[in-house]
Each structure stands twice: as C-alpha cells, then as structure tokens.
Amino acid sequence: MERGGTISRDLLESVRDKIRQGLLPQWVFSDPDIYREELHKIFYRTWQFLGHESEIPQPGDFVTRWMVYDPVLLLRDTDGQVQAYLNSCTHRGSPLCVEDGGNKKTFTCPYHGWTFNTKGELIGVIAGNKVYGEEFDRSEWALRKIPRLEMVHGMIFGCLDPQAPPLLEFLGDLKWYWDILLGRTDHGVEVRGVPHRWVIRTNWKISSDNFGGDPYHTAMTHRSAVELGIAPKDPLYGSYGYQVVLDRGHGFIISTAPPGLQMPPYQGLPEVLWPEFERNLLPAQRSVFQKAVVMVGTCFPNLSWVSPMHGTGGPDEPLTTFINFRVWRPLAANRIEVWSWLMVDKDAPEDFKEASYRSYIGSFGPAGTLEQDDCEIWTRVVESSRGFMAQNKDVNYNNVLNYLMGLDRVKPVDDWPGPGVAYPTCFLDAISRSFYEHWAEMLLA
Numbered sequence: 001m002e003r004g005g006t007i008s009r010d011l012l013e014s015v016r017d018k019i020r021q022g023l024l025p026q027w028v029f030s031d032p033d034i035y036r037e038e039l040h041k042i043f044y045r046t047w048q049f050l051g052h053e054s055e056i057p058q059p060g061d062f063v064t065r066w067m068v069y070d071p072v073l074l075l076r077d078t079d080g081q082v083q084a085y086l087n088s089c090t091h092r093g094s095p096l097c098v099e100d101g102g103n104k105k106t107f108t109c110p111y112h113g114w115t116f117n118t119k120g121e122l123i124g125v126i127a128g129n130k131v132y133g134e135e136f137d138r139s140e141w142a143l144r145k146i147p148r149l150e151m152v153h154g155m156i157f158g159c160l161d162p163q164a165p166p167l168l169e170f171l172g173d174l175k176w177y178w179d180i181l182l183g184r185t186d187h188g189v190e191v192r193g194v195p196h197r198w199v200i201r202t203n204w205k206i207s208s209d210n211f212g213g214d215p216y217h218t219a220m221t222h223r224s225a226v227e228l229g230i231a232p233k234d235p236l237y238g239s240y241g242y243q244v245v246l247d248r249g250h251g252f253i254i255s256t257a258p259p260g261l262q263m264p265p266y267q268g269l270p271e272v273l274w275p276e277f278e279r280n281l282l283p284a285q286r287s288v289f290q291k292a293v294v295m296v297g298t299c300f301p302n303l304s305w306v307s308p309m310h311g312t313g314g315p316d317e318p319l320t321t322f323i324n325f326r327v328w329r330p331l332a333a334n335r336i337e338v339w340s341w342l343m344v345d346k347d348a349p350e351d352f353k354e355a356s357y358r359s360y361i362g363s364f365g366p367a368g369t370l371e372q373d374d375c376e377i378w379t380r381v382v383e384s385s386r387g388f389m390a391q392n393k394d395v396n397y398n399n400v401l402n403y404l405m406g407l408d409r410v411k412p413v414d415d416w417p418g419p420g421v422a423y424p425t426c427f428l429d430a431i432s433r434s435f436y437e438h439w440a441e442m443l444l445a
C-alpha cells in the first residue's frame with residue numbers, strides 16, 4: 001500500500017475549521033490522496049467489525065472477512081475460542097481459505113499444500129523434512145494473528161493497531177445505546193442467513209454519514225414510499241425524534257412517531273420479549289427504547305445500523321422491525337463493498353424472526369426498495385464530485401457543501417435520560433459535523 005502524505009497539514013486544518021463552521025469541501029468525497037490518508041490514519045487504527053459470534057457457534061466454524069484490504073479468517077478453534085488470522089499463507093502468501101464459511105479442523109493451502117490447524121499452527125508441510133531439513137521449526141511459520149480481537153454483545157471486532165485503546169473505550173457511550181439494540185434480551189441477538197454483499201460506486205463517508213446523521217433525505221430520496229402510501233405524506237415525518245451526538249464521531253438517532261400517531265411500544269416487538277427488556281435494560285434505556293420507531297446510526301468510521309419498522313410484503317401484514325448492521329468496506333476512493341447482516345433476538349418466536357427477515361429483504365436487502373434509492377443517489381454524488389470545480393483544493397475557492405442544519409440554532413435537550421448530547425429533532429447536521437470533525441482530527445493526529 002502506497003503511503004499517503006500529499007495532503008498538507010495546513011490544508012487539513014482548513015478543512016477541519018470549515019467543518020466546525022458547518023461546511024465540507026466537496027473534494028474529500030473522491031480525492032485519491034485523502035483516501036490513502038484515511039487508510040493509514042483511520043482504517044488501520046480503528047476497530048473494524050468482523051462478524052457476530054452466532055455465525056461461528058461450533059468449534060471449527062469459520063467465515064472469511066475483510067478489514068479493508070486485509071483478508072481475515074475468523075473462526076472458533078477446537079477449544080471454543082474465537083480467533084482471527086490474516087487469511088494469507090505464511091509460505092508464499094496465497095489466500096489460505098477461499099470459501100465464505102463452513103466448518104473445518106484444518107486448512108490446507110491451495111498453492112503448495114501447507115496445512116494449519118484452528119490454532120493457526122503449521123501442522124503439515126508436503127515433503128517437509130526432505131525439503132526443509134530436520135531442523136525446520138514449524139512453530140515459526142504459524143498463521144499471523146490479527147493484532148487485536150475483542151467482542152461486545154457477541155459482535156466481534158478486530159484492530160490492526162496493537163496500541164489502539166480497548167474496544168469498550170473506543171465505543172464509549174455508544175455501548176449504552178447498543179445495549180438497547182443488541183443486549184435487551186437474555187440471549188442477545190443472532191445473525192439470520194448469511195451477510196449479503198454488494199458493490200456501490202461511492203465513497204465510504206457518504207454512506208456512513210447518510211446512516212449516521214441524515215434522516216433529512218428520507219422524504220425526497222425515498223419519495224416512492226410516500227407515493228405508495230407506506231410512509232406518511234408529512235415532509236417532516238423523518239424529523240420527529242432525537243439525534244444523539246456521541247464521542248469519537250459516533251452517533252445514534254432515535255426517531256419517534258409523528259405527533260398524533262400511535263405506534264406500539266418497543267417497535268412492535270413481540271410482547272413475550274418485554275419482561276426480558278425489564279431484566280436487561282436500565283429504566284433510562286427502556287424509556288428511550290419504548291418510544292423508538294426507528295433506531296439508526298454509525299459507529300465511526302464505517303459500521304452503521306438501521307432498525308426500522310417496515311412492511312413484509314403483504315398489504316395487510318403489520319409493520320415488522322428488524323436489526324440490520326452493515327460495514328461500508330472501502331475498495332477505492334469511489335467504491336465500497338457493502339456487507340449487510342440481518343440480526344434478530346434469539347429469544348423471539350420463530351414466526352417473528354421470519355417476518356423480520358422478510359421485512360429486511362424488501363427494504364434494506366441488496367434489492368430492497370430503500371436500498372436501491374440510497375445506492376443510486378450515493379453513486380451520483382461521487383460522480384458529480386470528480387470534476388475540476390468540485391476537486392479544487394484552493395481554500396479560497398467556493399466548493400463547500402452545506403452541513404449547516406441546526407448549527408447554533410437547535411439546543412440540546414437538558415433532561416435526556418441517556419449519555420451523549422441529545423437534540424430534539426432528527427433533521428439536524430449535528431452528528432454529521434461531529435463525524436467529520438472527528439475524521440479530520442484523526443487525519444491530523
């Protein structure tokens with residue numbers, strides 16, 4: 001990987017200062033130099049989501065994943081411990097495992113046949129002693145471990161920086177809100193099906209920012225939902241609720257029912273789960289959860305979630321909620337691979353789990369209506385950010401985008417029951433400004 005460095009500190013400082021004024025220079029959406037800086041200063045230093053424990057429940061279960069360009073073999077070893085290795089053989093670097101997932105006790109490299117066990121130990125070398133001699137020490141050629149591996153609510157994260165702060169410190173107050181999404185029931189959530197993947201010609205910041213801080217787009221981008229009668233006509237319907245700005249660029253949005261519209265508590269989740277919410281959540285967490293219709297947000301830099309209430313296909317079927325986590329994996333300055341997991345409460349009834357899955361497929365699955373709306377727009381944003389005018393880095397040139405919504409005008413809620421700074425509307429650029437300010441600070445660090 002070529003190192004970045006062609007972006008001067010002065011330029012980055014001017015970008016940061018503009019962000020603080022609610023202005024974002026458009027060139028950051030497609031500039032290859034800033035992309036290289038992001039890889040080194042953000043993606044190699046932050047915790048990256050690899051998968052959920054429920055994807056590898058048995059010893060020998062494995063899945064293959066990516067941390068941007070680092071291939072990862074994530075597995076449960078024969079002692080039941082979760083391990084993550086660089087999925088690249090220590091002999092000549094071939095990918096060791098080319099399957100998406102499965103169960104194996106050993107992994108044999110397709111190139112020259114070296115074999116490793118689930119502990120990463122090299123246990124088989126074709127013609128070993130004859131070609132390398134008796135003194136060949138196999139223990140020196142074990143698989144390389146991903147430097148850091150930690151878990152919260154069964155969510156497995158890796159980090160390439162051995163010096164990074166622990167995962168819980170990195171998440172900070174976001175953990176309080178993830179308890180509501182992932183830790184509300186006795187046995188937590190499980191992944192249903194396999195993660196879906198698709199490629200979008202966009203920049204990773206655009207999707208992170210859209211999920212993290214932009215309910216303002218819903219009335220227009222998802223206008224077909226209004227025209228079909230499945231979303232309210234009120235152009236402010238996406239504004240009801242709260243934006244919670246959290247440390248380190250994270251954000252959490254709780255959208256609530258419009259005034260006068262009765263929605264079931266707890267996103268209409270089956271009542272059999274409610275006693276579990278009482279057991280597992282604090283009263284303050286329940287008070288936030290009770291009024292939520294949609295929970296959506298981004299864990300800086302590129303892990304987002306959306307938990308809305310959506311139809312399942314039939315005209316008479318009730319709205320059903322789901323939890324969808326997604327990684328916006330950068331492939332280039334103008335390309336991402338989306339990895340999308342559907343999660344459900346393990347303790348939910350089977351018919352609810354199935355309805356939840358269908359609700360996800362129709363809305364935010366790879367061919368879902370809402371997903372298509374977003375993909376199309378994000379692609380066009382990058383397309384229109386490549387030209388001379390949008391790419392002009394002259395600090396005096398007028399090529400900034402508008403992140404001014406609510407700046408100095410909307411005041412935080414003073415009796416918010418949870419951590420973070422909560423604002424009494426979802427139509428606000430507070431989370432986006434905090435996301436980009438943190439982004440600029442990391443590039444400057």
Ligand code: FES
Pocket residue numbers: 089090091092093094109110111112113114
């Ligand atoms: S590259 Fe794996 S055995 Fe040679």
Ligand SMILES: [Fe+2]
Pocket residue numbers: 217218221222370374
């Ligand atoms: Fe959207």
